[in-house]
Each structure stands twice: as C-alpha cells, then as structure tokens.
Amino acid sequence: MNENPQAESREPSFTESPFRDFSKLCVHTITTKPWSVEEAAEQFARNGIGGITVWRDALANRSIQQTGQLLRDHNLTIVSLCRGGFFPHTEASSRQAAIDDNRRAIDEAAELGAPHVVLVCGAVPGQPLTESRQQIRDGIAALLPHAEACGVKLAIEPLHPMYADNRSAINTLGQANDMAEELNSPYVGVAVDVYHLWWDPTLEQEIARCGQNGHLFAFHICDWKTPTLDLLNDRGLMGEGCINIRQIRSWVEAAGFKGFNEVEIFSNRYWAEDQTEFLEKIKHGYRYHS
C-alpha cells in the first residue's frame, strides 16, 4: 500500500497547477547576491525568468534610469524595489531621517520603473511595539503624498515574530491588513512572504481579506529549514523545508493575485555556491515545490 502516491514522483499532477515556464518567476537580486544587477539580468533572461526585484544596494554607483532600461531590454518585468521602512526610532530627528530616506526610495523606484517599494517597517528594541506601530503608521502617512505624486505604491511586509525586536513591529498579515485599511489609500498595500507567515492559523482568511481590499501587492516564496541555523541568513530553497508553498499560493491566487512569485532567499550557504548552479536549483524548486 502506498498511501502517498505523490511521493513516488517529483512531477506534480496537473490538478496542482505546476508552472509550465518561468514567466511568472521573479528573483530578488539579494537571492543571487554575488551577482551584480547586470549579471543577474543576463542570467535571469537567459533562463526565461520573467521578473526581477531589485534591492537598493544593487543600484549603488549606477544610473538607476539606465539600469531600469537595461532590465527592460532583457525582457524582465521590474516587480518591486526592496526596501524601504525602518520608521521607528526613539528620536524625532531619526524618524524624520527615515522618512527622508523612504522618499529617496520612492524616487529610486520611479527612476527604475518599479511599481512599488516593499517596506520592512522597523522596530526599536525595548520601545513598546504599540509605539513603534504608531510611528510606522505616521511614517507611511507622511510618505503618501510623495508616493502618489511619483505613482509608486508602498507594500507593508509583515515580518516573522522572531524579528519583532529590531526589524518589524508588524508581525502578522492581520496587522498589515489593519494598517493598510486604516491608511485607506490605493497607494498602500501588503506583501505576503511565506517565510514570515506560514505558521499563522489565520493566514488563509487574512489573504482573502487582503485580496478583497485590493491590497495584495506582492508574493514572496522560499522555505523554512529544520533546523534553521541562523535567524537571518539560513532560508531554504522551495522544497527544502516545511512550508506548503503550493497551498499558500493557491490562497493567494484565489484572492485574485495575478502577479509574480518572487524568490527571496537570504542564505550564507547558497551565496557561497556557484550562482549559476544555484539558479538551476531555484528553477527546480519553483517548478516542483511552489
């Protein structure tokens, strides 16, 4: 008796909607961090990958406008600019500096041709999370006129609770949805990342809510390894961990999302590998485990 025929073959059945090509695959520049944005563009294009999300560090010492053109010349859709945020600070001057930096991120997204900036909202160790959340809300509100003027949207990304100390006081999709609803602007939505949210018992309903609001701007994938050896840089390739990515993707698609599946992997292990081989693994993980 084989109770799990799926285990026999890595090829999924048609009913599970496998991807037929890589046109809806997007890879973050930080995923293949050893590559320059130009090298990433060439490699992604050569592999038929449809999208790229650009991290701001990849744009250093370059014409952002020309880089955007280069990506489009490679038939790559620029999916997002990563990342803005980090609004909370104990000092008002630091909060203002964060808002100013986020304005620059919006400018960079406009120059590059990215439709939105992903926000890692920030937190200050020891400052009450409620206070940090208020500062996040105030920071985003302060940015809205500039975002609208530039035609660049802002995607609140809830981060895993293990980052609540110093990276984000927004740790569930419910909280991100609450904030997007409160800000009530077509320029504010959320980014859903399976790594941060897979454990949440309310995830399916919060994804549906997010879709109904028109707030579902981005979908990030990777996997959660057992054991996880580092809180930041030990993310797994799709299929390498315990996240049922396909199920979460089905919820996202049922909520009306038609965008890219963005592979965002921080991994000391993979960054040390040959990136061409790593990209093959990404394609495999995308095809059979996403």
Place this chain on the structure above:
Amino acid sequence: MNENPQAESREPSFTESPFRDFSKLCVHTITTKPWSVEEAAEQFARNGIGGITVWRDALANRSIQQTGQLLRDHNLTIVSLCRGGFFPHTEASSRQAAIDDNRRAIDEAAELGAPHVVLVCGAVPGQPLTESRQQIRDGIAALLPHAEACGVKLAIEPLHPMYADNRSAINTLGQANDMAEELNSPYVGVAVDVYHLWWDPTLEQEIARCGQNGHLFAFHICDWKTPTLDLLNDRGLMGEGCINIRQIRSWVEAAGFKGFNEVEIFSNRYWAEDQTEFLEKIKHGYRYHS
C-alpha cells in the same frame, strides 16, 4: 532635564511593585543545567528562592518520590514538571508511544508532587499544522482520564512561531486558549511564557481570557536578546533584552494569577558560567527587571 528618572536608579518605584523577596521566584532545573537537582535545591534554598520546576532529565536514576521529599525539605514549592507533549507523528504507533510517555510524565509528576505537567505540544516538519493540532487535541484528550485519576493537571504552552516546524503547532496564546476551552476540563490549562508570546498584539486580551477561564496555570520569564544568535539556546536574562516583563506580569496578575514567576533560560553562554554567579544574576534580573 531628565525625562526618564527611572534611568537614574535601577531601584524601581513602589508603584511598579518590585519584589521584596524571592518567595515567588521559581527557577527551572534546566536554567542551571550544570547543577544536579540536589545541588539546585540546596542553592535555591540558600538564596531564599521559593519554587523549583523540575525537568524530567533531572530525575534520571533517582527515586522520584524521595527527590520530591528532598525539595520539600528545602522548603521549595514544586511548581511544575517539564515537560510532556510532542503528540504529533505521522505514524499512529508513534502517536500512541507519545501518549504512553505522557502517561509516565503524569505518573512522575504525581510521585514528585508537582501539580501539573507543562506540554510542549509538538509538530512534524511538513505535516500540515492543522493536522498536528488535531493530533495534539486527541493526545491530550486521551490523557485526561489518567490526569484526573492522578490529580495532575496539564498546561499547554504555546511556543514562539519560530518553533512551528518541529516543536509546537500551538504558537499563540489564542490557540492555546481555544484548545483548553474545547477540551473543557479543570485538568487542562495553559502556560504563558514571555519569550514565546511577547510580540503578540492580542497578548493582553488573551491573558485576560485565560484568567477568566481559570486556565492560567503557569508564568515563565526570561528575555529576548538582540541579536539572538541561536534559535534554541540563546535566551536572555531578565533585563538583558527587549521584553517588557513587568508589563506582561501586570497583565497576568490582573487576570488573577497568584503563582510563581518561573525563570526558564536556555543559554549556552550561561550554562558555561559559574552557576552560583549566574544565580546571583537571576536574582538581580528578577528583582529589577521582572
């Protein structure tokens, strides 16, 4: 101008209800892991510490009944036995083995004289969390007759979402409360640990709910360090991290809890130190940061 007079002195004000002694302090045997349970008993008693929570490994190769008597002879209240749980498994035979092992834990608690067993409920990487939760509920339900017969209660401890892969599919106090309500027995409650739950925006209301139900069996304290270098064994001493322990304790006390404040710290760093000095630090952290 000094906007924060508290920073002037480490002595808290009366309104913050500092502890006047260590009679409501409980230390887990695993916190001072290098000490045997006998040595821990002597040291805790010498320092006026009122309670001890015993981990099962500390009872190996001993008469459990005599160990319980030894602890009582040192005027220590036996607060909990840690730990049972780990109910989910893909095979039915393994689930039965887990239930059998939990029966033994209940027996051990009865022999020792501990009023309850803390449950780290378990999870299986790749098995849907919904399935693991059903197995947890079934496992606890199967134990209830034995728990009642022995007069030993079971405390469901929700674990931080970073342990949802292989340690617990119960990751919020809301989930633990739901399960305790569903099982609806005076022998089932929950354990609140600040390390696992501090980030949760619903924590205050869920603690209140838990108290109203008569389900608040235990309260564990330590701190969340920035950075946290290891997912398991890098917990901080109270005051060393970002958790507002005093605020959470005020919620627990407002919910009617009158039990011990249990210091549960897994730390490779502290286990490598002189444990007598570490116990002094625990007392200081308890007094000024709890």
